[in-house]
Amino acid sequence: MSVQKTNLSALNVKAGVSPQETISSNAIRQIKEFRKRQPSAQELIDGILTGNITALSRAITLVESTNPAHLEKATAVIKGSLPNANKSARIGITGVPGVGKSTFIEAFGKHLTSLGKKVAVLAVDPSSTISHGSILGDKTRMEELVKDENAFIRPSASGETLGGVARKTRETITLCEACGFDIILIETVGVGQSETAVHSMVDFFLLLKIAGAGDELQGIKRGIMEMADAVVINKADGDNIKKAQLAKVEFNRALHLFPAKKSGWTPIVATCSSLTKEGIGAVWQTISDYIELVHSNYYFAEKRKEQNLFWMIETIDEQLKTHFYTQPNTIELLESTKTAVQNNEVSPFAAAQILLDNYYKK
Numbered sequence: 001m002s003v004q005k006t007n008l009s010a011l012n013v014k015a016g017v018s019p020q021e022t023i024s025s026n027a028i029r030q031i032k033e034f035r036k037r038q039p040s041a042q043e044l045i046d047g048i049l050t051g052n053i054t055a056l057s058r059a060i061t062l063v064e065s066t067n068p069a070h071l072e073k074a075t076a077v078i079k080g081s082l083p084n085a086n087k088s089a090r091i092g093i094t095g096v097p098g099v100g101k102s103t104f105i106e107a108f109g110k111h112l113t114s115l116g117k118k119v120a121v122l123a124v125d126p127s128s129t130i131s132h133g134s135i136l137g138d139k140t141r142m143e144e145l146v147k148d149e150n151a152f153i154r155p156s157a158s159g160e161t162l163g164g165v166a167r168k169t170r171e172t173i174t175l176c177e178a179c180g181f182d183i184i185l186i187e188t189v190g191v192g193q194s195e196t197a198v199h200s201m202v203d204f205f206l207l208l209k210i211a212g213a214g215d216e217l218q219g220i221k222r223g224i225m226e227m228a229d230a231v232v233i234n235k236a237d238g239d240n241i242k243k244a245q246l247a248k249v250e251f252n253r254a255l256h257l258f259p260a261k262k263s264g265w266t267p268i269v270a271t272c273s274s275l276t277k278e279g280i281g282a283v284w285q286t287i288s289d290y291i292e293l294v295h296s297n298y299y300f301a302e303k304r305k306e307q308n309l310f311w312m313i314e315t316i317d318e319q320l321k322t323h324f325y326t327q328p329n330t331i332e333l334l335e336s337t338k339t340a341v342q343n344n345e346v347s348p349f350a351a352a353q354i355l356l357d358n359y360y361k362k
């Protein structure tokens with residue numbers, strides 16, 4: 001190979017490699033058009049209803065905003081989207097860190113888009129305020145899905161409280177559905193209370209596990225197992241296949257100990273590999289079977305109605321609590337009353353009454 005001497009200078013401009021495309025050129029054009037100005041609520045609604053991803057992203061940003069000026073616009077966009085929402089399947093995916101949630105969502109999401117579905121991936125991760133969004137932050141695990149025109153990936157909203165994050169996610173679901181996404185995947189870490197919140201906003205709840213050495217049931221919170229419509233043992237590949245199959249037997253046994261579900265569905269245990277894609281199609285088949293069942297026995301609609309009421313009450317509870325604890329006269333009295341309770345000078349109930357009376361009389 002002959003290299004000309006002049007080309008060896010460090011100051012020469014080399015041809016280089018063009019960066020890998022991570023989003024479609026179509027999306028880039030749409031983003032540029034939209035960035036030029038602030039669209040009105042009606043423009044956002046029109047954009048969302050015609051499947052415009054930039055309008056969708058903008059509306060989600062409004063919903064997530066803590067700026068009170070954005071609230072009114074966000075509310076109007078949600079209202080305009082609601083009649084076109086509700087037509088999707090909402091699937092919650094949980095599992096401890098490292099179990100392979102992101103890798104599974106990449107494989108599962110690609111499978112769904114290959115079937116012609118439009119997939120939105122959201123996350124509920126209240127810890128992301130502190131950890132700066134660990135969940136779904138690793139878009140490298142979703143390399144293919146990120147590039148897919150029929151997929152939309154949105155990291156967890158940040159928020160002070162789980163309730164706040166949950167509200168934003170619920171509203172984001174509405175916007176995504178109105179934008180034509182027919183499958184909504186909601187990822188959450190299998191620690192803390194966030195899976196309870198996610199369970200209350202999905203139609204199907206999937207628990208991802210990996211086969212561990214020895215006692216398969218160690219460390220599984222009973223509550224989470226009980227919520228699961230399917231337990232999927234991931235990483236069933238290579239040397240792990242046998243262990244995964246043994247784990248499947250164990251989990252099946254454990255699931256049988258739980259009472260029958262109101263949905264009439266018997267939870268299933270399956271194995272899959274998000275790397276080799278083995279078993280991924282079967283997971284979707286299971287979820288399709290579930291959806292068919294709960295449509296035919298009307299549980300699907302009933303559960304969604306229940307969930308709507310649940311979130312209404314949750315929101316009221318949370319707002320009342322916040323209002324109470326942020327009142328100056330509460331803050332003023334709280335510390336001294338706490339001390340009095342700790343010193344047994346006043347009973348907890350009497351102390352609560354003193355604080356509440358003080359709150360109401362202001």
Ligand SMILES: Nc1nc2c(ncn2[C@@H]2O[C@H](COP(=O)(O)OP(=O)(O)OP(=O)(O)O)[C@@H](O)[C@H]2O)c(=O)[nH]1
Pocket residue numbers: 095096097098099100101102103104134135136138141189234235236237272273274275276
């Ligand atoms: N062998 C094998 N490895 C897998 C499989 N799925 C995921 N992994 C690997 O497991 C590791 C963790 O995967 P992630 O997808 O990041 O796991 P996660 O549950 O999203 O983790 P957090 O985001 O930290 O909660 C990565 O190194 C993946 O390559 C699988 O099916 N088989």
Ligand SMILES: [Mg+2]
Pocket residue numbers: 101102103135136138
């Ligand atoms: Mg992840």
